Amino acid sequence: KAGVTQTPRYLIKTRGQQVTLSCSPISGHRSVSWYQQTPGQGLQFLFEYFSETQRNKGNFPGRFSGRQFSNSRSEMNVSTLELGDSALYLCASSLGGGETSNEQFFGPGTRLTVL
Amino acid sequence: AQSVTQLGSHVSVSEGALVLLRCNYSSSVPPYLFWYVQYPNQGLQLLLKYTSAATLVKGINGFEAEFKKSETSFHLTKPSAHMSDAAEYFCAVSKRAAGNKLTFGGGTRVLVKP
Numbered sequence A: 001k002a003g004v005t006q007t008p009r010y011l012i013k014t015r016g017q018q019v020t021l022s023c024s025p026i027s028g029h030r031s032v033s034w035y036q037q038t039p040g041q042g043l044q045f046l047f048e049y050f051s052e053t054q055r056n057k058g059n060f061p062g063r064f065s066g067r068q069f070s071n072s073r074s075e076m077n078v079s080t081l082e083l084g085d086s087a088l089y090l091c092a093s094s095l096g097g098g099e100t101s102n103e104q105f106f107g108p109g110t111r112l113t114v115l
Numbered sequence B: 001a002q003s004v005t006q007l008g009s010h011v012s013v014s015e016g017a018l019v020l021l022r023c024n025y026s027s028s029v030p031p032y033l034f035w036y037v038q039y040p041n042q043g044l045q046l047l048l049k050y051t052s053a054a055t056l057v058k059g060i061n062g063f064e065a066e067f068k069k070s071e072t073s074f075h076l077t078k079p080s081a082h083m084s085d086a087a088e089y090f091c092a093v094s095k096r097a098a099g100n101k102l103t104f105g106g107g108t109r110v111l112v113k114p
Helices: none
Strands: A003-006 A012-013 A019-024 A031-038 A044-051 A053-057 A065-070 A074-079 A086-096 A110-114 B003-007 B010-014 B019-026 B032-038 B045-051 B055-057 B064-068 B073-078 B089-093 B108-113
Touching: A003 A086, A003 B064, A012 A019, A012 B108, A019 A110, A031 A074, A031 B089, A044 A065, A044 A074, A074 A086, B003 B089, B010 B019, B019 B032, B019 B089, B019 B108, B032 B064, B032 B073, B045 B055, B045 B108
Parallel strands: A012 A110, B010 B108
Antiparallel strands: A003 A019, A019 A074, A031 A044, A031 A086, A044 A053, A065 A074, A086 A110, B003 B019, B019 B073, B032 B045, B032 B089, B055 B064, B064 B073, B089 B108
């Protein structure tokens, strides 16, 4: 079974631009979560999508948004990029659903550099 | 709000020695608890998880962790370190509710000396 894939793996943008990152979950997984990893703030939860609906949201500004498609693939978008948005963005998928300790499988991440 | 504290951002151990990584959480209700490992330029891999079954949890690669409610701790151990254990380790918690929001500790980078 293929793992979680994220594209692109590396991205360089300039301040003020916008960016879209893509995540393809493991086949059969309906939940996709996004995390931001930086040296200063560590790993922080952005949001989770389950069956095309945002189920949980972290404390990030509205410039960060996401969506999920009917095939469970997810995209996240960051508008008006700032230098502080430089980070490794990790996507994780899980079966989802119910009050259960769904194991999350992480992708390799997209390294975003904002100049 | 939940929080996770990992004591020590860097740990250095000799090959063959005990690995002990400390994790304490704050939560009014025992949460789900996880340990993840991250190798350079890679995503996170689950080592083990606690979900309210046995308090001593065994994971992959010889790691285990013990849930102690009275101490709100979930420390990770491995009896004998191997060079391949050099990586960053993250403790994480999630609420016992629908959804997959993980709250992570700051991470502990492990260096293994030959």
